[in-house]
Amino acid sequence: LNGYPLKPLCKRVRLTLPAASLQDNRDDLNRLTMALKKEIKCTDIQIPLPLVRNLGEILRTAQFKVTVLLSEIGGKAEIIAIEPGHAHQPLYGIAVDIGTTTVVAYLLDLEKGRVVDTAGTHNRQARFGDDVISRIVYAVEEQDGLQTVHQSIIDTINTLIMDLLVKQRHIKETDIRVMMTAGNTTMAHLFLGINPKFIRLEPYIPTTNFYPVVKSKELGLRLHPDALVFSYPSVASYVGGDIVSGTLFTKMGNEDAPISLLIDIGTNGEMVLGAGDWLVTCSCSAGPAFEGSGITFGMRAMHGAIERLEIDPQTYEISYTTINNGKPVGICGSGLIDCLAKLRCSGVIDRAGKFQTNLPTERMRIGEAGPEFVLVWREDTDINRDIIISEADVKNLLRAKGAVFAGIRTLLNVVGFELDGIENIYVAGGFGNYLNIPDAIAIGLLPDIPVEKYKYVGNTSAKGACMALLSQEAWQEANNLAGKMTYIELSVGNLFMDEFVSSLFIPHTDLTLFPNVSL
C-alpha cells in the first residue's frame, strides 16, 4: 500500500440499533443514521430511495442488528446496501488498468487488503485501431461507433472478471461491490461512453477530467448490480488516469519529495516532472516503435525475439541472443535499442542514422525501401527470410527516442531546471522491464545521469488503482494530484520542436549533454 493506511473505499459496518419503543420513537432512518454517525464520524450520509423503501422490515428481521455496506470518501458516505444481522459476508473489489493495448484486472479482498488474483488480456478495441486516435476516429465517424467501441471494452473487462471468478470459485459475481479503473483519457471516455471527439481536435479538450461514479448495472459490468465504479481522474487529453496513478505510486507529489521524473516509455510517451507541490506533465507521442510496431522486423518481447546483439567493427559479423534462445523471428524493443547503439559503434550508420552504403560486407545492401543491413541470414531464422533493419527503421527509432528526450528537455526547460537537478528517474510501462539503461543512454533515449538514479516501477497504473481501492487517503490524493498537475502542450511554441530536431542524432546534437557516451 506504499504507506497509505488500509481504509478501503467500500466497507461494512455492523450496527446494533436501540430497539424502537414508546420512549424512543425516532423514525427508522434517523435511528440508522444516528448510529452510523457514531461509528464512522461522517456527517454527510446519503441513502438512495430504494434502500429506504423496505428499511422498516430489514431493521426488524434480526432485532435491529444490521450490517451496512457503504463507501466513505472525504467525510461523505453513501450507503450501498443494508442487510439484516451480523453474518460475515465476503467483500471484494476489482482494480482494472485499461491500457490501449492490454487490460489487466486485479481482484482484491477489501477486508484483508490484499490481491487475490490477477488476469490480463488484449483490449478488444484493437479491432477498431491500434492507437487511441484511430479509435476516436472510429467512435466519431462510424454509425453507432461510440456504442460499439464502448461495448467492446466492457466486454473485455467482463471476460477478465469471468476469468478471475472461474479461478476463484468461492467468490461470486455479487461479492464484488466496488471497482476502480485507471487508463488514459481516451480509454476513460470510451469506457464510460463519453464522446471523445474533441480530444484529438485542436485545442485538444477532453469532455471531462474528473469522472462521475456510476453503478455497475449502468455499464453492464458483471459485478454486483449496485457496485460502485470509480474512474481515475485525468489531467488533459493525452495525460490520463494511468499517469496520475503512476504519480501517486511513486509519491512524487508528497510534500518533501525530491525532484523526480516519471517516464512511461510507450506509444503516448507520457512523463511527469516535479517535486512535492509542483508537477508538470506532457505527452511526447513517441509512437509504438519500441514496441516493435512500424519496424520491418519489429515484434513484441516473445519467444525468438532478438534482445541483444554485437556487431564486430572489423568484419561486421553479428552475434545475438534471443528470448528463450529460440531461432530468431524478429527483434524486440530492447534489441532495437541495442541494435541502434551497435550500428553506430561499428560505423554502419552515422550519427544522423544514415547508412554507410560503401561498407565491405554483403550484409549492407539496397532493398526496396532504401539501404538495409542484414542482421540474420534466412537460413538461421525461423521465418525463412533475412532479418534486416532498414534506414527507414532507424529513422523511426530516432524519432521515437528523440521525442522522449525532447519531452524531458522541454519539461525541464519550462521550469528552468537542468538534467543534473533530477534525483530520481522512474521508468514505468511494460517496456521498462526489458530496458537496458546504459543502452538507452548510449542512443540518447534517456539522460546521461548515474544509473543508480534510475528505478523501474513497472505497471504503476494498475498498482495505483489497487492503492486507491484499498485506501481512501490514496484516492483523495489521486484526485488532488490530478488537480495540481500542470499539462504542457508541446505543440505550442518552438521549444519542443527545437529539442526534437536536436535529438534526432545519436546520441544528440549537443554532445555535452552526454559526457559519458562515446560513439
Place this chain on the structure above:
Amino acid sequence: MALTGLDIFKQLPKTNCKECGSPTCLAFAMAMANGKASLDMCPHASEAAKEFLGAATAPPVKTVKVGVGEQEVVMGDETVLFRHDKTFYHPTALAIQISDTLSGAELDAKIEKINGLVMDRVGQQVAIQMVAVTNCSKDAAKFKAAVEAVAAKAKFALLLAGDLAALEAAVPAVAAKKPLIHAATAENWEKVVALAKANNCPVVVKGNGLDDTAALVEKVAKEYKELVLDFGNTAQAKTLAEMVNARRLAIKKKFRPFGYPMLACTLATDAKEEVVEAATYVAKYASIICMKADEKHHLLPLMAWRMNVYTDPQKPMAVEGKVYEIGDVTPDCPVYVCTNFALTYFAVEGEVVGSKIPGYIVAVDTDGSSVLTGWASGKFVAEPIYEFVKNSGVMDKVNHNSIVIPGYVAIISGKLKEISSYNVIVGPQEAVGIPAFAKANYPQLMK
C-alpha cells in the same frame, strides 16, 4: 533577470481553483512569467504575494501609447533582447517628417502622399503610423497652423517637434488626438512636461548620450511617466550603441530610467542611406523612427523588414503551404501531397530530387504538423486536403488526374477519392521509398 514560473508559483495560494482561467496554479505562474497573465486575475492572492510579485513582474519597458482610436500606436512592453528568446511585440512606428514651412497646396499634397503610403504584403496591409510635424520655421503661429492642417487630414498619429513656444501654441489645439511631444530637454523640461501633463500627452525626453539622458529622465520621471527616450542622435553608430545599452540595462538590470520606449531620428540625407540607417534601428529596439524619406519604393523594403523582425518566431517550423515544382516539370509529372511541416517537406523534396523524375509537391498547410500528427488532429484528412489541392491550382498544370498521398494515411484514400474524384494513389509509407515508387510508375519521365 525576470522571475521564472517556479519563483512566481511559490508566492501563489496553490489552491488550483482554476478561477484565473488556468488549469493549475503552476500554469498560471508560467503564464505570468511569459507576460500572458497578471496577478489581479487570481482572486486568492495574498497581500504579501501582491507586493512581492507586483514589483518583480512589472514590465521592464513601460507601455506608452500615442494617438487615439484606430490611429493609436502602442510602444514599449518589450521583454527580450533577441526575438528568438520570445518575440518582439510592438512593431516600430515610422514617422514621416512634415516641415511647417510648407503651407496650402504644398502641405495638402504632402499629407496626401503620406496617406497613400499603404501597401499590401503577404495578405496584410502595412502602413506608416505617424507623421512628425517639425517646427523648421521657428515661428509658433505657423507651427500651430501646420499642425492643425495636418491633424485635420492625416490618418496617422502625430509627433510634434518644436521649441517650447511652438509646442505651447500647438499642443492644446490637437490634444484630443494625443500627440507625442518632442522634446523635453535639460533646459526646458519643467515647462514641456507640465504641458504634456496638462494635455495628457506622452512626451519625448531628449538628452545627450546615455548618462545625460538617464539623469534627465530621473528628474522627469518624478513628475510624469508617459515618456519616450531620445539620446540625441549625433552619429548612427553611437545611437546604435546607446539603444542597445539602454535596452540591455532596462531588461537585464531593471534600470528604471531606461525602462521606456526609444525614438531615433535618421541622420542620413540620401533617402537610400536613410532607409539602411532606419533598418538598423528597426532591428535594434527603436519604437519610433523619425525620417524624411516618403517614396513608396524607399519605404516598402523597410516596412517588409519591420514586419519580418516583429513576426512571432514561436511558430512551428513550417514551409509555406503551396505547390513546389521540383526539376523541369511537365504536364505529365506526378503530384505528391504532403504537409507543410519543414521536416516532412524536406524529406519528400530530397527524395523527389533523388528520384531524378521531376514532380510537383503540394505542401498542404497543416500549421506545421507532420503527416501522422496532422492526421491525428484532423488537419491532414480528406476534406482539408481536397480543398487545398483544388485551391492550389496544381491540377490545372498537369494533364492527368492523379495525386500521390503518403502511405501512412492510406486510410483516407477512399474518402478523398469520393469527394475529389481524383485518382488517389497511395504512395510509400516512408519518403525514402519515393525513388523506387517513381521509377516503377513513371519510367517514361526518367532522364
